[in-house]
Amino acid sequence: MDLLDKDTFITLAKSVGLDVTDKHIDYLFPMVQAVFSNLRHLQGLNNSTMESALVFDVTGKKTQREMEEEYAAAAWQEEDDEE
Amino acid sequence: MATNENLYDKNVTELGNMIRNKHVSPVEVTQSFLDRITEVEPVVNSFITLMSEEALKEAKEAETEVIQNRYRGPLHGIPIGIKDLFNTKGVRTTSGSTIYQNFIPSENSGVVQRLKVHGGIILGKLMMTEFAFGNQGKNFHYGEVKNPWGNNHITGGSSSGSGASVAARECPISLGSDTGGSVRVPASLCGVVGMKPTYGLITRYGMTPLSSSLDHVGPLGSTVEGVAIALQALAGYDPKDSTSVNFSPPNYIESLDGNIHGLRIGIPKEYVFDILDPEIKQGFNNAVRQLESMGASVETVSIPRLEQLGPVMSTIIPADAASVHRDTVLNRGDEYDPTTRLHIESGFFIQAADYMRAQRLRREVNLEIEDVLSRVDVIVTPTTPVPAQPYGQDEVTVGSTKQQVRFLLSRITRMFNSGGFPAISVPCGFTKDKLPIGLHIVSQLFKDEMTLRVAHAYEQSTSWNLERPSL
Numbered sequence: 001m002d003l004l005d006k007d008t009f010i011t012l013a014k015s016v017g018l019d020v021t022d023k024h025i026d027y028l029f030p031m032v033q034a035v036f037s038n039l040r041h042l043q044g045l046n047n048s049t050m051e052s053a054l055v056f057d058v059t060g061k062k063t064q065r066e067m068e069e070e071y072a073a074a075a076w077q078e079e080d081d082e083e
Numbered sequence: 084m085a086t087n088e089n090l091y092d093k094n095v096t097e098l099g100n101m102i103r104n105k106h107v108s109p110v111e112v113t114q115s116f117l118d119r120i121t122e123v124e125p126v127v128n129s130f131i132t133l134m135s136e137e138a139l140k141e142a143k144e145a146e147t148e149v150i151q152n153r154y155r156g157p158l159h160g161i162p163i164g165i166k167d168l169f170n171t172k173g174v175r176t177t178s179g180s181t182i183y184q185n186f187i188p189s190e191n192s193g194v195v196q197r198l199k200v201h202g203g204i205i206l207g208k209l210m211m212t213e214f215a216f217g218n219q220g221k222n223f224h225y226g227e228v229k230n231p232w233g234n235n236h237i238t239g240g241s242s243s244g245s246g247a248s249v250a251a252r253e254c255p256i257s258l259g260s261d262t263g264g265s266v267r268v269p270a271s272l273c274g275v276v277g278m279k280p281t282y283g284l285i286t287r288y289g290m291t292p293l294s295s296s297l298d299h300v301g302p303l304g305s306t307v308e309g310v311a312i313a314l315q316a317l318a319g320y321d322p323k324d325s326t327s328v329n330f331s332p333p334n335y336i337e338s339l340d341g342n343i344h345g346l347r348i349g350i351p352k353e354y355v356f357d358i359l360d361p362e363i364k365q366g367f368n369n370a371v372r373q374l375e376s377m378g379a380s381v382e383t384v385s386i387p388r389l390e391q392l393g394p395v396m397s398t399i400i401p402a403d404a405a406s407v408h409r410d411t412v413l414n415r416g417d418e419y420d421p422t423t424r425l426h427i428e429s430g431f432f433i434q435a436a437d438y439m440r441a442q443r444l445r446r447e448v449n450l451e452i453e454d455v456l457s458r459v460d461v462i463v464t465p466t467t468p469v470p471a472q473p474y475g476q477d478e479v480t481v482g483s484t485k486q487q488v489r490f491l492l493s494r495i496t497r498m499f500n501s502g503g504f505p506a507i508s509v510p511c512g513f514t515k516d517k518l519p520i521g522l523h524i525v526s527q528l529f530k531d532e533m534t535l536r537v538a539h540a541y542e543q544s545t546s547w548n549l550e551r552p553s554l
Contacts, residue, residue, distance in 0.1 A: 018428060
């Protein structure tokens with residue numbers, strides 16, 4: 001079974017604002033099929049309980065808020081030390 | 084302060100010492116590199132915009148400061164090339180596109196500002212693939228960057244000019260950006276050192292994004308010490324970059340003690356060696372034996388789901404890029420490289436639910452890598468599975484199967500962008516066709532000094548970085 005047929009692709013392409021009369025659409029179709037094929041790897045996973053990696057989550061263990069709190073605490077500590 | 088030596092052939096450490104001791108002036112150093120650029124640029128094509136006048140003016144100011152004993156440190160008077168996606172005040176910043184061919188920023192990017200504070204001389208804006216898409220080196224609008232080691236071979240990308248310019252001795256240090264290997268791949272293919280530091284260590288303020296949670300800034304140089312000197316200047320908190328981490332960098336240069344005795348080195352047993360050119364494998368094995376002979380212990384480590392980061396990256400990057408480029412690509416699509424346009428537009432079709440599923444899987448695999456790095460000091464791999472390929476050759480046979488070059492080049496490096504781990508590529512040999520091979524060294528987050536330390540010790544025990552391409 002095709003992951004994505006041409007008619008469905010055209011419908012989706014219109015919905016995201018692409019000009020489907022432009023000739024480059026014919027080249028985009030196989031690329032989007034490849035994207036869908038790639039997504040199938042992800043769709044088979046059950047990882048819904050895992051927290052997402054986010055932009056600020058460098059270590060995968062801390063949120064940005066936690067890191068900011070750590071920095072703030074460290075800064076206060078430094079000030080205390082200086083006094 | 085005159086000398087007849089080819090100053091362009093000196094590394095950053097040598098040039099810095101000569102400037103500090105007033106044996107040469109920053110003007111002489113800068114002029115030497117400008118002359119070198121004039122000589123080899125018609126072949127290499129590393130620069131989009133050369134800043135000769137500005138560079139000589141800055142060099143003159145740097146010279147005055149040295150004479151007045153106002154020395155700023157080891158970057159004082161050192162010429163540096165900048166990938167053309169870092170904003171430069173008053174100098175066009177194209178991001179490798181014609182859409183921005185006339186974009187003149189009103190202020191400097193964070194990294195350019197930092198380099199200037201440390202006395203660096205900006206030589207010009209370096210070639211790159213359009214908007215940092217692609218990993219081979221060709222720019223649809225501005226042409227091909229030629230690998231100084233090859234005969235019409237690719238440089239790797241997206242920081243193509245950053246790799247080629249250092250290899251061609253057009254500058255001793257350059258700056259690139261790395262979303263999936265865009266510093267380390269050209270460093271490996273061009274036979275120079277390239278480092279992607281920990282995510283958040285170097286400011287990205289004023290840099291054109293590709294995929295924000297994966298984009299890193301990184302220096303390239305002819306030596307590990309040169310890269311460490313650049314990192315020392317670049318690392319540090321910048322409130323203008325919301326992803327910048329408030330971290331006090333250690334002294335990276337002092338960490339280069341040449342001693343790796345007792346360090347634990349891990350080699351992943353999954354994924355990395357599934358597709359590998361035999362000559363790359365040979366070069367890598369030789370490098371590992373060398374590290375062992377220096378007192379490090381080598382062990383196999385397991386990152387069972389490393390391979391799953393492939394689909395993760397292939398989901399996150401186009402979706403992020405689509406969000407950045409959406410309005411421009413819809414309104415001015417014809418002005419993009421057709422291939423770049425297709426990659427961006429393919430991101431329009433990725434749904435939020437799949438994007439978030441990728442981000443969750445990303446975290447799971449990152450934690451696996453972190454666990455391994457809590458037991459060993461570094462992970463080592465080859466940087467790329469294949470050496471530089473000729474332009475126009477889209478496929479390469481590895482083992483018994485044909486592979487797409489564009490998929491292979493960043494196959495290994497991109498796995499370590501996912502978690503923001505510091506990683507460096509250092510030359511570790513050549514193929515029989517005299518094409519460079521890179522050793523890839525990865526360490527724990529914010530342990531950038533460990534990657535530098537191992538890379539430097541290895542470099543000092545070999546002579547690969549003394550080899551020169553014939554241009």
